[in-house]
Amino acid sequence: MNDWQVICKVEDIPVLGARRVARARGGDVAVFRNDQNQVFALLDRCPHKGGPLSQGIVFGTSVACPLHNWTIGLEDGCAKAPDEGCTTKFACRVESGDVLLDPVELATLAIDVAPAQSA
Template structure:
């Protein structure tokens, strides 16, 4: 895999997110209370809610519009809700967050 540096881990608040613009659209980068980092679609499939503005709890995020809950590990909706969000491979090197270049397009993320 080829990796793109998208920022320092401290750029993403604990139990929060930040947006990264990519050729596939805006990707939300989430940070858990345990400093795990995940990347996923920013748009809830239910009503298009901005997941980066949702509540991060454990390894899940709750949509701010209608409380749908998604696993940040798999993208699957939890409970009775049906749906899925795209997830993207990320890793941490030192304190830098890297995202898989092939999964977000050929251009660099910015």
């Protein structure tokens, strides 16, 4: 099993907001926090037109893309019907208030995807 990488503290992520994690290759990862203090991690790129999901509004277990208001599920990275498409989901966990991501996923998932478009 991999050693998980501490990204930040849960309280470092705004409630109903996100924090971006830069990577050496590929687009940033957005780490989200909802009003129940659940934490999720997705590629910071909407599957529609590549909008920065980290700039969207979090509600429940979804985020609204700031470009065209698509609703993306935080648990699976998929657009809600009638829209279609998914963004990459990253494994995320919380231990003793720390948010951790899998370093292997950070180094290998979606590394060929361009960064998000500005909102």
